[in-house]
Amino acid sequence: MTPGARTQAAIELLDQIVAAAAEGGAAADTLVGRYFATRRYAGSKDRRAVRELVYRAVRRCGERPPSGRAAMLAVAGEDGDVAAGFDGSPHGPSPIGADERAAKAGLAPRWLLDLLRASGLDGDELHALIERAPLDLRVNRLRAEPGEVAARLEGARAIEGLPDALRLSAGTDVASLAGLVEVQDAGSQAVTLATLARPGGRVVDLCAGGGGKTLALAAMMANDGAILACDTDRGRLRRLMPRAEGAGITIVETRLLNPNRELELLPEWRDAADLVLVDAPCSGTGTWRRNPEARWRLSPERLERLVATQAHLLRIAAELVLPGGALVYVVCSLLDGEGRGQVQTFLAAHPGWAADRPKIGFGRPHCLGLRLTPAHDRTDGFFVARLKRPC
Structure with a gap:
């Protein structure tokens, strides 16, 4: 996929995610999975790049954006490489218009921010709420020992205070460990x-x-x-x-x-x-x-x-x-x-x-x-x- 095609795919997915959020539909991860299930031509690098664009846009917009394009324009406004993807190519989005408005950046809808602050959260505590999370596992001691599982996973780290827990980079494939571990924060x-x-x-x-x-x-x-x-x-x-x-x-x-x-x-x-x-x-x-x-x-x-x-x-x-x-x-x-x-x-x-x-x-x-x-x-x-x- 070209950079423009990746950007357009992210916009299409964001449109689905915005609609699902408004109507109580499927979660974003589910929608991303369905999208690529019908687009076998997209390789693993393309899927990863599109997913990164999608979640970058979602994290950027505190309020639900009016459209996927508006959400992606918010990312393009701070990243020239993303802006270049609006190139009008056959599979890419049309060029950015002079009067187009990007979705507003933010942490959350105003009413929710007010409740969070009233609950004692502010500053770094609020910003950390939308940072990207690692992948955490709970090792099933009925079937395996944490050290045994960690040896099979590159970069696995123990979590102090949780003897059965391991932490990995987000996106690590652990499908082969079914029954031995559970994905659990x-x-x-x-x-x-x-x-x-x-x-x-x-x-x-x-x-x-x-x-x-x-x-x-x-x-x-x-x-x-x-x-x-x-x-x-x-x-x-x-x-x-x-x-x-x-x-x-x-x-x-x-x-x-x-x-x-x-x-x-x-x-x-x-x-x-x-x-x-x-x-x-x-x-x-x-x-x-x-x-x-x-x-x-x-x-x-x-x-x-x-x-x-x-x-x-x-x-x-x-x-x-x-x-x-x-x-x-x-x-x-x-x-x-x-x-x-x-x-x-x-x-x-x-x-x-x-x-x-x-x-x-x-x-x-x-x-x-x-x-x-x-x-x-x-x-x-x-x-x-x-x-x-x-x-």
Whole structure:
């Protein structure tokens, strides 16, 4: 592909990403994969170059841009090589018009920046939210040792404080290690440690999704005990068991729940779980390094719905924890309304429950929990709190 053709491909992809963000469509990574699946003529260097252009433009635009071309013009305004790609060639974009406006640069929509600043973030903390993330792995000790896996991966580095974690350059191919490793951000691994899951325990992962934290819990438990992995999304939950089987995990059972009727399908787990993990749906403000277009998907109305869902899930979880047991609440958000505010509201409504701030070697105290940030911890952003039910 010529430089112009690469630029035009990036513009076409950005148009799809902008539309998907506005309409709640597929994620950017999915759209990029689909795009090149139908364009076999594009070699690996072309795909890599186009992807770099796309994500450079996405990170550049804090607000959702009016079009893919406007987003790419923002990049062209600061890079002469990209501007040269607007050359009017047969497969390239038309030349830049004298009156064309590029999308505005920024970190995030103004209303979101205001909420982040009100939650105690500013300066370097904000800029780090959209930096490019490395690739982190969790080694499955049921199948392999970290040193053994690291020897097979050029440039793999251990992560201090996480004995099962390895860090690699973004884009490293780890497909050949299926079952031996799971792709999981170091922050996600760290907050899972807050569960203090132990062999023989009875655990509910109430928002299991595809099972990343479920598998990490099973490894912490040495595949001994019982984990009930729940979700209301059939498609995501269906992916969990094949992953568990590939990892050699046998203690997981899945259960599809009906939204707003979850407890009806959990009768035998009421007052019975040593631990309930609520890895709640959230704004994802802590994951912008990996999903920068997520800034364009969020609205005040959607955030309000997410906060209501989080409070609902906490109420359900409280019904499942046995006396003396623990509820661990996690969000990959840095907004106080989804983190500290939820914990404060929960404790006010549940007399006798108490916060037991986790000690995981990552993050900083934030209200009654811990907050991990990209700038401080070199991980995705998280809030985690551990709540104990009275005996």
